[in-house]
Amino acid sequence: MEHLSIGYAVHGGRDRVVAGDICASLMSGEMTVLIGPNGMGKSTLLRTLCAFQPRLGGRIVVQGRELDTYTEKELAQLIGIVLTSKPDIQNMTVTELVGLGRAPYTGFWGRLSAQDRQIVRESLSLVGIEPLGGRLIQTLSDGERQKVMIAKALAQQTPIIFLDEPTAFLDYPSKVETLQLLYRLSRETDRTVFLSNHDLDLALQMADRIWLMESGRLSIGTPASLAADGSLARFVERDGISFRADDLRILVRH
Amino acid sequence: MKRPVWPLFLLLTAGILLFFVLNLMLGTVPIPVREILKALAGDESVPVVWRNIVLSSRVPQALTATVAGAGLAVSGLQMQTVFRNPLAGPSVLGISNGASLGVAFVVLLSGSLGGVALSRLGYLGDVAMSLAAIVGALSVMALIMYVSQKVKGNVTLLIIGVMIGYLANAVIGVLKFFSAEEDVKAFVVWGLGSFSRVSGDQMLLFVSLMLVLLPLSMLLVKTMNLLLLGDDYARNLGLNLRRARLLVIGSSGILVAIVTAYCGPIMFIGLAVPHLCRAMMRSSDHRLLMPGTMLLGAALALLCNLVARMPGFEGALPVNSVTALIGAPVIASVLFRKRKENVQE
Numbered sequence: 001m002e003h004l005s006i007g008y009a010v011h012g013g014r015d016r017v018v019a020g021d022i023c024a025s026l027m028s029g030e031m032t033v034l035i036g037p038n039g040m041g042k043s044t045l046l047r048t049l050c051a052f053q054p055r056l057g058g059r060i061v062v063q064g065r066e067l068d069t070y071t072e073k074e075l076a077q078l079i080g081i082v083l084t085s086k087p088d089i090q091n092m093t094v095t096e097l098v099g100l101g102r103a104p105y106t107g108f109w110g111r112l113s114a115q116d117r118q119i120v121r122e123s124l125s126l127v128g129i130e131p132l133g134g135r136l137i138q139t140l141s142d143g144e145r146q147k148v149m150i151a152k153a154l155a156q157q158t159p160i161i162f163l164d165e166p167t168a169f170l171d172y173p174s175k176v177e178t179l180q181l182l183y184r185l186s187r188e189t190d191r192t193v194f195l196s197n198h199d200l201d202l203a204l205q206m207a208d209r210i211w212l213m214e215s216g217r218l219s220i221g222t223p224a225s226l227a228a229d230g231s232l233a234r235f236v237e238r239d240g241i242s243f244r245a246d247d248l249r250i251l252v253r254h
Numbered sequence: 255m256k257r258p259v260w261p262l263f264l265l266l267t268a269g270i271l272l273f274f275v276l277n278l279m280l281g282t283v284p285i286p287v288r289e290i291l292k293a294l295a296g297d298e299s300v301p302v303v304w305r306n307i308v309l310s311s312r313v314p315q316a317l318t319a320t321v322a323g324a325g326l327a328v329s330g331l332q333m334q335t336v337f338r339n340p341l342a343g344p345s346v347l348g349i350s351n352g353a354s355l356g357v358a359f360v361v362l363l364s365g366s367l368g369g370v371a372l373s374r375l376g377y378l379g380d381v382a383m384s385l386a387a388i389v390g391a392l393s394v395m396a397l398i399m400y401v402s403q404k405v406k407g408n409v410t411l412l413i414i415g416v417m418i419g420y421l422a423n424a425v426i427g428v429l430k431f432f433s434a435e436e437d438v439k440a441f442v443v444w445g446l447g448s449f450s451r452v453s454g455d456q457m458l459l460f461v462s463l464m465l466v467l468l469p470l471s472m473l474l475v476k477t478m479n480l481l482l483l484g485d486d487y488a489r490n491l492g493l494n495l496r497r498a499r500l501l502v503i504g505s506s507g508i509l510v511a512i513v514t515a516y517c518g519p520i521m522f523i524g525l526a527v528p529h530l531c532r533a534m535m536r537s538s539d540h541r542l543l544m545p546g547t548m549l550l551g552a553a554l555a556l557l558c559n560l561v562a563r564m565p566g567f568e569g570a571l572p573v574n575s576v577t578a579l580i581g582a583p584v585i586a587s588v589l590f591r592k593r594k595e596n597v598q599e
Contacts, residue, residue, distance in 0.1 A: 050490065076492030087484045088338070092538040103480055103491040109541065110476035136536075156491070 022058075022218050024211065026194055028159060031186040033203040034196040036213030036235070042196040045213070046164050049194075050079055062160070076104035080153030082163040086145050087137075094140070094148050095133045098123055101155030123154035126189070127181060143174030150181065154189070161185075163195035167202075175199055179206050200236065204248045223248055259535055259542055266549035270320065273556035277316040281563050283307060311450070314457040316556065319449040321464035322517050323527075323555025325509040327547040328471050330524030331531075332506035335478045335540070336499060337408050343525035344510040346412065347398050347503070348419030349391050353514040354445065355422040356390020357383050361441045362433035380451065383444065384515045391511030394418055398507065402499050408485075446572035447518035449559050460516045467512070468548060471505045475540040478502065482538055522577040523558075526585045527551045533591075554581070 022045070026032055034042050047053050049060065051067055060067040062078060070078060080101070089097065101123070102116045112120070124130045127147050137145065146166055153161045163182070167175040179197075183206050186193040197203050203210065204223040212219040212231055219231040226232045227245040236243040240253045278290050285304050293300045293308045326344055333342040344350060360382050397418065402411050430438050452460050477498045480488040489495050513520065531546045532538065558580055562571040 052486065052489065072494055073492045076490060079490065081486065081490045083484075083486055085484070087482070087487060089482055089538060091532055091536050092482070096539060097483075100479060100483060100491065103476065103493075106476070108473075108476065110479055111541075152487075 024218065024220055026160075026192050027209075028192045029186055029190045030208040031183050031193040031195075031206065032209045032211060033207035034194065034211045034213060035198070035200060035203055036211075040213045040215060042213055043164055046162055046194075046196060050081055050162055051075055073104055076156070076158075078158055079160045079162060080156040080158040082146070082149045082153050082161065082166050084165040084168045086142065086169070087149075089137045092137050093133070094129065094135050094137065094151075095120060095124070097137060097148055098151045098155050101152035104156065119157065120155050123151040126154055126185065127151040141174075143170045143178065146170065146174075146178055147181070150178075150185075154185070158191075160192040160194070163193070165196050165198065167197060167199060175202060179203075201248075201250055204232075259537070259546070262534060263545070263549065266546070266553055269553040270549060270556065273553055273560060274316050274320065277319070277556055277560050277563075278308060278312045280560060281307070281312065310453065314453050315450045315559065317461050318452045318457060318517065319555040319559040320552045321461050321468070322449060322513045322520065323523055323551040323553070324468055324548040325464050325513045325551070326520060326524040326555075327527035327531075327551025328468065328544065329506040329509040329513075330526075331528040331540075331543060331547045332471070332474070332478065332502050333524075334528050335481055336502045336506075337412050338481075338484070339408075339412065340529065341525070342412065344506065345419070345519065345521070345524070347415035347507065348394050348417075348422060349398070349507050349510045350514045350519045351419040351422035351426075352394025353387040353391035353511060354519060355394075355426055356386035356388070357444055358426040358429050358441055359390070360386035361444070362429040362437050364437070381456070384456065387515035388511055390422075391507070391514055394422070395504070395507035395511060399500055399504060402503060403496060444518050447520040447574040449517055449555070449573060451518070452516045456516070460512070463512055464509075467505075467509055471509065472544050474502055474505060475544055478540040478544075479538075517573075519574075520555075520577060521574050522581045523551055523554060526577075526581040527554060529585055530554075 034045065036042055044053070048055050049067075051070070062070070067075075098120045099112050099116070100110075102112055102119065103110060106112060106116060121130070124133055127150055129144065129147050129151060132140065132144060132148070137148070140148065150161075150163075150166070153163075161182075166182075167178050170178060179199075179202055182193050182195065185191060186208075204227075207223060210219075210221060210223055210226050210232075212226060212235055214235060219226060219229075221229070221231075223232075227243070227248055230245075232248075233243040233245060236250055242251045242253070243249070244251060275287065275290075279285055279287060283304070285308060289300050289304055290308055293305045294313075329344040330342075333344060333346060334340060336342075337346075364382075398411070398415055401414055405411055405414070430441070433441075477493065480491055480493045481498060481502070483491070485495055488498070510524070527547050527550050528543070531543055531550050534550075535542055535546055537543065554577075558573055558576040561580065562573050562576045564571075
């Protein structure tokens with residue numbers, strides 16, 4: 001099932017093309033990981049795909065419709081996001097925050113219906129954080145908080161979830177746990193999960209598909225195929241670091 | 255973790271009623287409750303002096319304090335939410351400075367240009383001052399709204415607002431320098447803030463304006479809840495950021511503009527009440543916070559007005575000193591207690 005095909009140029013400032021002529025598609029029920037060095041436009045790509053900033057050229061088509069033709073409300077029911085930064089919120093419970101994920105569906109006052117509350121409960125249990133439901137956001141660890149934001153995106157019931165470096169501030173076990181969670185969610189809920197990430201070894205082990213963004217080019221493939229055609233080695237290898245393509249291992253000389 | 259909020263709402267409502275009645279009773283001339291009720295009912299047997307005091311001084315003053323307190327508190331909450339800055343208040347965007355500038359123009363220039371000190375004009379002077387304040391405040395607000403559509407960052411907007419405030423103050427300084435002494439005094443007195451300046455028809459107009467605007471501000475609760483998550487998350491949940499910012503700042507600005515026009519710049523309530531309310535309710539949900547700050551703001555303004563009029567001060571104490579004198583320690587203690595609670599969690 002084809003979800004999204006894009007071919008466009010990203011910008012920052014006055015028509016500064018960060019990356020041009022990208023043609024790719026994302027599939028539902030899969031976890032795709034966007035990797036690449038800093039400053040190559042990973043975040044810009046994500047922001048453009050969320051319709052946060054205009055594309056410079058080309059087309060973005062989601063579920064057979066141009067992204068531009070979606071209204072704000074339709075977009076909110078199409079794409080859910082999770083960001084790197086943790087929102088600074090005081091005195092709000094986990095359940096309340098996940099409930100805000102229902103905002104595109106609730107009425108004028110934002111009151112949750114019984115059905116909305118049921119969806120919030122299901123989202124919490126999918127992520128495995130029901131016990132945290134009554135906790136205040138400011139008392140959570142970074143890892144827990146990121147799970148709450150993922151639950152928020154689930155409650156939004158969007159077929160697509162974009163995550164901008166969701167594991168950046170987490171400790172190693174939390175990183176693994178979060179990525180495992182996202183992988184499981186893409187399977188169980190048949191959602192399109194697309195995230196940028198710098199934890200290459202984890203990404204290679206868990207992603208269905210890798211988008212490797214380098215200056216001027218985007219290589220797409222399964223971890224194994226990108227390893228086989230040498231793209232990953234080109235990206236990873238430098239003095240003191242080598243890449244073993246047969247078992248996707250990054251080796252550091254010491 | 256969460257406590258039910260209805261006892262708090264009940265308590266606040268009771269507090270408003272209590273302070274309102276005390277406001278009618280206490281003052282230089284204490285008047286018993288029964289006589290007040292009789293006076294309100296139009297009973298002729300109440301001494302004329304008492305009737306006059308109650309009907310033409312204390313009732314307007316108490317009503318003014320109630321709606322002004324509510325308006326300032328709501329305005330402060332809106333500013334703090336839209337800028338996600340705990341130090342934001344109604345005065346940060348230069349809106350109250352705009353009001354001051356308007357009044358300064360009228361009060362200070364009328365003397366130098368027209369040859370008549372406005373401070374001697376009485377009622378007409380009061381109307382002119384209110385109008386000038388509204389015009390000043392609304393023009394600064396229009397400027398801010400225009401800027402808010404142009405600049406992206408909230409911090410930039412906040413800084414521009416503060417700069418506009420400084421600019422207005424500088425112009426006021428220049429105007430003061432060239433004005434007659436008695437006009438400067440009239441301006442300074444206006445700047446001290448008071449709930450007693452409004453009377454008669456103006457009071458009715460003020461109160462009815464606020465009774466329309468306060469419920470209107472409640473319409474923004476969902477928008478404000480989403481703004482708590484930060485710009486990107488809010489936008490992803492379907493919020494039109496530009497429009498949301500325009501509406502919240504506009505609503506907040508109009509409330510401040512009108513209150514400042516009628517009561518002068520009242521400090522502190524707008525900044526302090528939202529903090530107090532959040533701490534008391536332990537909630538960030540604006541569906542609770544908005545009515546909460548409204549009630550708390552009204553109660554606090556009534557209390558401050560009462561203290562300012564305590565026997566011994568003889569109405570000499572400016573409301574602004576009282577709001578800060580009562581407010582500052584209360585806020586500090588609430589925040590301090592909250593900090594301890596957070597540590598224990």
